[in-house]
Amino acid sequence: MKILITGGAGYVGSACLRHVAAQGHEVMAYDNLVMGHRSAVDGHPLVVGDIADTELLTRTLKDFGADAVMHFAAATYVGESVENPEYHYRNNITGTLSLLNAMRAADIGRMLFSSTCATYGMTESETMTEATPQAPFSPYARTKLAVEWMIRDFAHAYGMGFTLLRYFNASGGDADGRHGEDHRPENHLIPLVLEVPLGKRDHIKVFGTDYPTPDGTCIRDYVHTRDLASAHLLAIEATGEGTAEVFNIGTGNGQSVMEIIEACEKVTGREIPREVVARRPGDPPRLVADPVKLKTQLGWEPLYTNIEDTIATAWAWHQSHPNGYPD
Numbered sequence: 001m002k003i004l005i006t007g008g009a010g011y012v013g014s015a016c017l018r019h020v021a022a023q024g025h026e027v028m029a030y031d032n033l034v035m036g037h038r039s040a041v042d043g044h045p046l047v048v049g050d051i052a053d054t055e056l057l058t059r060t061l062k063d064f065g066a067d068a069v070m071h072f073a074a075a076t077y078v079g080e081s082v083e084n085p086e087y088h089y090r091n092n093i094t095g096t097l098s099l100l101n102a103m104r105a106a107d108i109g110r111m112l113f114s115s116t117c118a119t120y121g122m123t124e125s126e127t128m129t130e131a132t133p134q135a136p137f138s139p140y141a142r143t144k145l146a147v148e149w150m151i152r153d154f155a156h157a158y159g160m161g162f163t164l165l166r167y168f169n170a171s172g173g174d175a176d177g178r179h180g181e182d183h184r185p186e187n188h189l190i191p192l193v194l195e196v197p198l199g200k201r202d203h204i205k206v207f208g209t210d211y212p213t214p215d216g217t218c219i220r221d222y223v224h225t226r227d228l229a230s231a232h233l234l235a236i237e238a239t240g241e242g243t244a245e246v247f248n249i250g251t252g253n254g255q256s257v258m259e260i261i262e263a264c265e266k267v268t269g270r271e272i273p274r275e276v277v278a279r280r281p282g283d284p285p286r287l288v289a290d291p292v293k294l295k296t297q298l299g300w301e302p303l304y305t306n307i308e309d310t311i312a313t314a315w316a317w318h319q320s321h322p323n324g325y326p327d
Ligand SMILES: NC(=O)c1ccc[n+]([C@@H]2O[C@H](COP(=O)([O-])OP(=O)(O)OC[C@H]3O[C@@H](n4cnc5c(N)ncnc54)[C@H](O)[C@@H]3O)[C@@H](O)[C@H]2O)c1
Pocket: 006, 007, 008, 009, 010, 011, 012, 013, 030, 031, 032, 033, 034, 035, 036, 037, 049, 050, 051, 052, 071, 072, 073, 074, 075, 076, 091, 095, 114, 115, 116, 117, 166, 167, 168, 169, 170, 171, 183
């Protein structure tokens, strides 16, 4: 299959690109490099462009002869979306509309969409299934939910086929230590915690200890990028016309902020000082997947089920690339 990957130079998009290319598919990244890195694309073709540029996208899809699209390009920071919702609504909703129009112009009917567990609201149960009601806490998450609706309408009206993948928290680095997370500025918990043993910061800030969780800090389900990538491969092969199937991608296990810091201490063998500060606006207390649908319908099995193994791959990447990618 020929797969165009928007956001293919970013953290999750590039991990998926490298994985599907290794499985024999032909890939092309399309990224404006606001967050992504050329080196993450690992020598595969990259078109530097914005998803808002419908004409360039259409031409790229036609020239490449794409069979399908994996759509990762988006603004992704929850805190930023509270402060600057305009960027999130424009980039994520208008940008996706532009991509859908380019796909229709190029007659391409198959797409995977990076949605998020952040679209769920609160639930009484320990884990979230695809049927858990959606009531997003942040502008970022609301943009993702709006796109889910847009996609369903496009599937119904135009017969296009989609799979909506609600990721929980992407984490880890490639097993060979050559690729990993590099956001500038970094915003995610695990890479920020690891900056302490790397000597780049002297402590980690804990955003709130007054949540309704056992230790008062937020709980997330940290899923390895390798396992996100294997789910994408299964999903693109299973995406049929006129449908918009939804799957959670998560391990089914949750870790609190404090547990992540402790796991990082174990993996690195260093003490990691912490400072408790106020809650970060937009953060829900607990997001943990029920991944049964992905396992039973698509046969997905995660390789990484132990958080310390996942953190060890991130640590290997950060140790060998303390300043991230060279570009
Ligand atoms: N990282 C997570 O834990 C997580 C969890 C749930 C969902 N997601 C979703 O997965 C996707 C990838 O997330 P990520 O963590 O890899 O983020 P990322 O920032 O590393 O990757 C996004 C990529 O998209 C590119 N991009 C952004 N706007 C663009 C535009 N207008 N045109 C072209 N390229 C553009 C960026 O340069 C970047 O390379 C996003 O859609 C995000 O919302 C991520």
